[in-house]
Amino acid sequence: MELSFKDKTVVVTGAAGGFGSSIARTFAAAGAHLVVSDIDTDGAGKLAAALPSAIAVTTDVTDPDAVRDLVDAAELAYGGIDVMVNNAGVPHRKGALVDLDVGTVDWQLAVNIRSVFLGCKYAVPALRRRGGGVIVNIASVAAKRPRPGLTVYNATKGAVITMTRGLAGEVAPDIRVNAVNPVVSETGFVKSLTGSDVLPGDLRKDWVSGIPMARTASPQDVANSTLYLASDQAGFLTGVCLDVDGGRSIQ
Ligand SMILES: NC(=O)c1ccc[n+]([C@@H]2O[C@H](COP(=O)([O-])OP(=O)(O)OC[C@H]3O[C@@H](n4cnc5c(N)ncnc54)[C@H](O)[C@@H]3O)[C@@H](O)[C@H]2O)c1
Known part of the structure; x- marks a missing residue:
């Protein structure tokens, strides 16, 4: 069964990062036109240049005008999305909730929740102009199995799951809305979380010991599930928040 996105246009935010770039490459390999969006102009530009059919758009996903402009740019370039x-999305530095300052919390709410609200707000009318389509939000299994030290981040991902499920009921049947819940993966996320490029050994050991499949997620694991949820083969799936977690959520 081949999942084809030939002649389809796919917008990916945070596309310069670990998951986003893998998601963009995977849709491109399935034949899609890509709109590669990131606050990192350089990273988005380099990725778009390496794909067969893609444009790069610099977007701060917390900014309503920027997200509206992103959708407009995609429609202008490819005739619709x-x-x-x-x-x-980004985690806060690992630490106790009582030590977080209000500015960090406001930023977490903006970059992880407001962003998804804005992406959905501007995508829904555009998808309708196309006759229907799919939204996939990247949440986290941490919303369901929160570990200490990431409480506010985990709560933001809980909001993404609830927004996904609620919106799915609101916009069916022409638009499907699903989410992916990844377990930890060694992307730029690790640097944001720990300040180090790699997961410190003791933390890695502890976290992997809670994953029955005995490894962290790869960006390709996340990209494959995103592609499937967006595909026609998943045409009856909406409001699904798929755990891509090597079994972490059953422990
Ligand atoms: N890696 C993990 O362990 C993990 C696990 C579960 C969920 N997630 C989620 O997956 C998503 C992707 O994370 P990743 O692992 O690829 O991390 P990453 O750090 O590699 O990539 C994040 C990307 O988002 C971009 N970004 C940051 N702030 C932005 C803003 N305001 N506007 C636009 N772009 C912005 C960054 O420039 C970067 O390219 C996030 O939502 C994250 O919360 C990650």
């Missing part, structure tokens, strides 16, 4: 992947 078929899939919106709200992937951009």
Whole structure:
């Protein structure tokens, strides 16, 4: 069964990062036109240049005008959008909730929740102009199995899951809205979380020991599930928040 996105246009936010770039490459390999969006202009530009059919758009996903402009740019370039992947998001530095300052919390709410709200708000009318389509939000299994030290981040991902399920009921049947819940993966996320490029050994050991499949997620694991949820083969799936977690959520 081949999942084809030939002649479809896919917008991916946070596309310069670990998951986003893998998601963009995977849709491109399935024949899609890509709109590669990131706050990192350089990273988005380099990725778009390496794909067969893509444009790069600099977007701060917390900014309503920027997200509206992103959708407009996609429609202008390719005549419409078929899939919106709200992937951009960042954890706060690992630490106790009582030590977080209000500015950090406001930023977490903006970059992880407001962003998904804005991506959905501007994508829904555009998808309707196309006759229907799919939204995939990147949440986290941490919303369901929260570990200490990431409480506010985990709560933001809980909001993404609830927004996904609620919106799915609101916009069916012409638009499907699903989410992917990844377990930890060694992307730029690790640097944001720990300040180090790699997961410190003791943390890695502890976290992997809670994953029955005995490894962290790869960006390709996340990209494959995103592609499937967006595909016609998943045409009856909406409001699904798929755990891509090597079994972490059953422990
Ligand atoms: N890696 C993990 O362990 C993990 C696990 C579960 C969920 N997630 C989620 O997956 C998504 C992607 O994370 P990743 O692992 O690829 O991390 P990453 O750090 O590699 O990529 C994040 C990307 O988002 C971009 N970004 C940050 N702030 C932005 C903003 N305001 N506007 C636009 N772009 C912005 C960054 O420039 C970067 O390219 C996030 O939503 C993250 O919360 C990650």
